[in-house]
Amino acid sequence: MTIPSLSVADGPLSAPPEPDIVLGTREQLLHLLAEAAEIEHTLMCSYLYAAFSLKRAGEAGVSPAQGAVLERWRKTIIAVAVEEMGHLVIVANLTVAVGGRPHFARPNFPISPDYFPACVAVRLTAFDAETLEHFIFLERPQGVEGQDGDSFEQQDYSRDQARIGLMPSAQDYATIGHLYEAIRANLVALERQLGGDMLFLGDAGAQVGRDVIDLEGVIPILDLEGATEAIDVVIEQGEGSSTEQEESHYRHFLAIRDELAEMTRNDPGFAPAWPVADSPVLRRPAEPNGTLFVDHPAATGLLDFACASYGLLLRRLVQCFGRTGANRAQEQKLLMSAAIDMMHVLGDASSLLARLPASTTEADVHAGMTFTMLRGMEPLLPGEPERRMLAERAADLARAARHVMPDAAGKLDKIGETLKTL
Numbered sequence: 001m002t003i004p005s006l007s008v009a010d011g012p013l014s015a016p017p018e019p020d021i022v023l024g025t026r027e028q029l030l031h032l033l034a035e036a037a038e039i040e041h042t043l044m045c046s047y048l049y050a051a052f053s054l055k056r057a058g059e060a061g062v063s064p065a066q067g068a069v070l071e072r073w074r075k076t077i078i079a080v081a082v083e084e085m086g087h088l089v090i091v092a093n094l095t096v097a098v099g100g101r102p103h104f105a106r107p108n109f110p111i112s113p114d115y116f117p118a119c120v121a122v123r124l125t126a127f128d129a130e131t132l133e134h135f136i137f138l139e140r141p142q143g144v145e146g147q148d149g150d151s152f153e154q155q156d157y158s159r160d161q162a163r164i165g166l167m168p169s170a171q172d173y174a175t176i177g178h179l180y181e182a183i184r185a186n187l188v189a190l191e192r193q194l195g196g197d198m199l200f201l202g203d204a205g206a207q208v209g210r211d212v213i214d215l216e217g218v219i220p221i222l223d224l225e226g227a228t229e230a231i232d233v234v235i236e237q238g239e240g241s242s243t244e245q246e247e248s249h250y251r252h253f254l255a256i257r258d259e260l261a262e263m264t265r266n267d268p269g270f271a272p273a274w275p276v277a278d279s280p281v282l283r284r285p286a287e288p289n290g291t292l293f294v295d296h297p298a299a300t301g302l303l304d305f306a307c308a309s310y311g312l313l314l315r316r317l318v319q320c321f322g323r324t325g326a327n328r329a330q331e332q333k334l335l336m337s338a339a340i341d342m343m344h345v346l347g348d349a350s351s352l353l354a355r356l357p358a359s360t361t362e363a364d365v366h367a368g369m370t371f372t373m374l375r376g377m378e379p380l381l382p383g384e385p386e387r388r389m390l391a392e393r394a395a396d397l398a399r400a401a402r403h404v405m406p407d408a409a410g411k412l413d414k415i416g417e418t419l420k421t422l
Contacts, residue, residue, distance in 0.1 A: 022169040031168030044084035051077040088216035097221040099201040127273040141239035275369040297369035306349040313342035
């Protein structure tokens, strides 16, 4: 079943109507929530990659005044990425609320062109004018026409199904906001069909609240009202609203783009970022397809460590959900605190990678964090397996850090000891 698109034309800036929203079973809703989780996850990584590529004052032709601007941009982009992580947690709460398990897996970069809709290209690229245009295009409000950068454009296609039946529909969308409107519409339709008690089966205690991570919209979801309010937070933080447009991701990227253009006009040689690889990969692919295999000895050990740190960070996020027992709130806080500590380790390692050579065969290209995924992100078994495996992995990373990033070793030792108390 489909219903007409909910998008509204916006005068001369209006874009073609969004695809019709497909309504279906609970499986359709879970499918849409999984895609939303993957979108938020990949956007978070791509924003961080651009932020980590930025130079600092005193580096490679960056004056103190320029360095101050770059630092402000870095903080803004990282703040946007943190909000994307908040969106990922909101989607996880929504998924638990309707009876599912949070979805933290995703395909590795670069994302295959047919995985998301044709207009949603996601790659890891350095901070520059075209990357900013791409971010603006991805975060644009519904009904606003946009033009993606030439290097991000993909051949047009649709993810049609010959028959909409028991299997979930891919639900194409031109803007991310429309994906969330599809989630909202399916929630409304299912509540009418099943009733609120039958739709919202998940335990609020198995979700994550602001007492665990203080991000807007991150609250346990109990009913349709709470679900729609959470969706509103995600849409407004990305696209903006009539009352808070200046605080949206879309507006932040527009402001940085305009400021970059002005600085480049004043100094045509201004290079704000290191020449990090476009679509770096940890493992050599069978077909290069625009990727760059990071094999320079100066970078490989640190890249391996950074990706392993990212994997442990995700493991800790996964373990925050679905907990039971009298101490689950305390355990959630411990796990989330450890995950946040890992974010700082990951940021330091990723910034250092951007300053190292990437390739033994290609000169003048720097390495970058590949955000390579673990093969499986299923929750660890509770009790002793969880305690032992998380602490064991932290110890693995601490040993590696002593060779590639000594300043992080002590922090990882402390994290490992803390996790033994779960």
